[in-house]
Amino acid sequence: MTLRPRLxxxxxxxxxxxxxxxxxxxxxxxxxxxxxxxxIPGATFVxxxxxxxxxxxxxxHFGGSSHAxxxxxxxxxxxxxxxxxxxPGSLHVxxxxxxxxIINPQKSxxxxxxxxxxxRGEFSLPYxxxxxxxxxxxxxxxxxxxxxxxxxxxxxxxxxxxACTECHxxxxxxxxxxxNAMKEGCTSCHRPHGSVNQKMLAAPDSNxxxxxxxxxxxxxxxFAGGRDHAxxxxxxxxxxxxxxxxxxxxxxxxxxxx
Ligand code: HEC
Ligand code: HEC
Ligand code: HEC
Ligand code: HEC
Ligand code: HEC
Ligand code: HEC
Ligand code: HEC
Numbered sequence: 001m002t003l004r005p006r007l008x009x010x011x012x013x014x015x016x017x018x019x020x021x022x023x024x025x026x027x028x029x030x031x032x033x034x035x036x037x038x039x040i041p042g043a044t045f046v047x048x049x050x051x052x053x054x055x056x057x058x059x060x061h062f063g064g065s066s067h068a069x070x071x072x073x074x075x076x077x078x079x080x081x082x083x084x085x086x087x088p089g090s091l092h093v094x095x096x097x098x099x100x101x102i103i104n105p106q107k108s109x110x111x112x113x114x115x116x117x118x119x120r121g122e123f124s125l126p127y128x129x130x131x132x133x134x135x136x137x138x139x140x141x142x143x144x145x146x147x148x149x150x151x152x153x154x155x156x157x158x159x160x161x162x163a164c165t166e167c168h169x170x171x172x173x174x175x176x177x178x179x180n181a182m183k184e185g186c187t188s189c190h191r192p193h194g195s196v197n198q199k200m201l202a203a204p205d206s207n208x209x210x211x212x213x214x215x216x217x218x219x220x221x222x223f224a225g226g227r228d229h230a231x232x233x234x235x236x237x238x239x240x241x242x243x244x245x246x247x248x249x250x251x252x253x254x255x256x257x258x
Pocket of ligand 3: 105113115142144150
């Protein structure tokens with residue numbers, strides 16, 4: 001199976017990913033450490049039109065989505081965007097739609113890795129969401145069928161933080177003393193795909209905070225929040241008990257102490 005882009009704007013991106021995908025898949029066959037992209041044995045491509053017959057709702061707004069331009073070369077059945085993630089669908093259609101005849105990436109991220117290989121590495125880092133074990137799906141944070149695939153971007157009404165706080169209610173607020181860093185989204189401090197640092201933090205230490213708060217330094221001094229902090233970080237990170245424990249916002253402390 002080869003994949004081709006249908007619009008030149010994305011030709012480079014897509015060409016690049018697909019080439020890597022194919023390259024790695026062929027290496028895999030040799031050392032058998034990774035599984036091949038998932039598909040139902042014996043099934044062939046039927047095209048989006050066939051899917052529309054029964055999944056009208058999903059197909060009708062698919063045209064504007066990030067993945068609508070995906071196509072499978074040589075399939076000769078028109079648009080094949082659905083099958084780029086769900087695998088060839090002929091047996092599913094023939095059976096009138098059964099679960100065992102179609103790939104559902106909610107159960108496994110393998111079809112996403114076919115093109116987004118780097119994400120396999122990110123989700124294998126020591127601290128990450130439980131996508132590799134199938135307890136969580138890429139679809140929990142990304143919408144594959146409608147609009148921009150990343151929630152909180154494009155025309156989506158939901159902000160990125162809202163997508164996270166659907167599950168992480170403790171970080172939702174509202175807080176009396178807000179931390180303005182939250183305006184820039186959770187990803188200014190966290191790496192939701194995975195990190196080598198605890199709590200999926202962007203850095204293991206106070207550098208998480210200093211990326212925004214370091215207002216200058218002179219020998220032996222470190223300015224943050226308008227005062228010298230040079231003596232403080234040696235005792236731990238900025239968010240140790242007694243300092244700025246309430247990094248997401250506080251209802252009692254202006255300085256986010258607790
Ligand atoms: C003849 C009608 C029909 C057609 C055509 C059809 N489906 Fe389905 N599909 C169904 C039905 C019915 C279910 C629900 C199965 C169930 O819940 O047991 C389903 C379920 C699914 C599921 C969810 C499976 C799961 O694990 O829950 C996916 C994904 C899917 N279809 C994708 C597709 C794609 C992609 C196409 C086009 C290649 C397609 N379908 C064409 C009837 C159809
Ligand atoms: C970018 C990959 C991708 C593409 C392209 C894609 N899907 Fe899906 N689909 C998914 C994922 C991921 C899920 C599981 C969502 C979740 O985890 O909640 C899913 C779930 C489904 C389901 C079952 C759940 C539901 O929403 O009813 C159906 C049916 C379905 N897709 C049909 C389609 C059809 C039809 C198309 C083409 C118009 C299509 N998909 C294109 C990734 C994709
Ligand atoms: C056949 C290749 C292919 C597969 C399979 C695929 N993607 Fe993509 N994906 C792409 C390409 C190409 C782009 C860039 C599209 C663009 O920039 O317009 C992209 C972009 C994205 C983006 C960022 C763009 C945005 O609008 O936010 C996300 C998030 C994403 N994909 C998630 C997924 C998930 C989740 C799956 C599995 C359910 C998946 N992709 C499966 C090819 C693929
Ligand atoms: C816990 C939520 C979450 C999960 C689960 C998740 N993502 Fe993401 N993803 C995000 C966020 C947030 C962004 C935007 C990152 C940014 O703006 O810095 C993103 C961005 C992306 C992008 C575009 C930018 C980039 O890094 O290339 C792709 C592609 C992507 N995700 C693919 C995936 C795939 C594939 C999976 C499943 C294997 C997945 N994501 C699971 C939250 C998630
Ligand atoms: C579908 C629910 C869900 C969504 C959406 C979600 N998460 Fe999570 N998250 C979890 C679960 C489950 C855990 C692991 C359980 C735990 O340790 O609390 C977790 C763990 C975390 C942790 C580490 C917690 C710890 O104590 O080590 C961070 C940080 C985190 N998520 C941030 C995010 C961010 C940022 C987003 C949005 C981009 C996001 N999450 C979206 C369910 C979700
Ligand atoms: C200003 C940086 C920053 C931002 C922005 C941020 N976090 Fe955090 N987050 C942290 C730090 C630092 C920790 C570690 C706290 C600790 O270990 O006591 C943490 C811990 C967590 C935890 C683990 C639970 C806990 O209290 O230890 C979760 C879950 C979490 N953050 C989710 C989110 C979500 C969801 C968002 C966006 C709505 C977000 N964070 C935005 C810095 C941030
Ligand atoms: C994305 C940028 C950004 C990051 C990262 C960030 N902050 Fe902030 N923080 C702000 C902004 C903006 C304000 C409000 C303006 C100000 O006081 O500088 C603020 C305010 C604060 C305040 C309140 C100061 C006061 O007295 O009103 C504290 C305390 C604070 N941050 C601590 C932290 C800690 C601890 C971290 C690391 C876990 C952190 N910040 C990470 C942007 C950031």
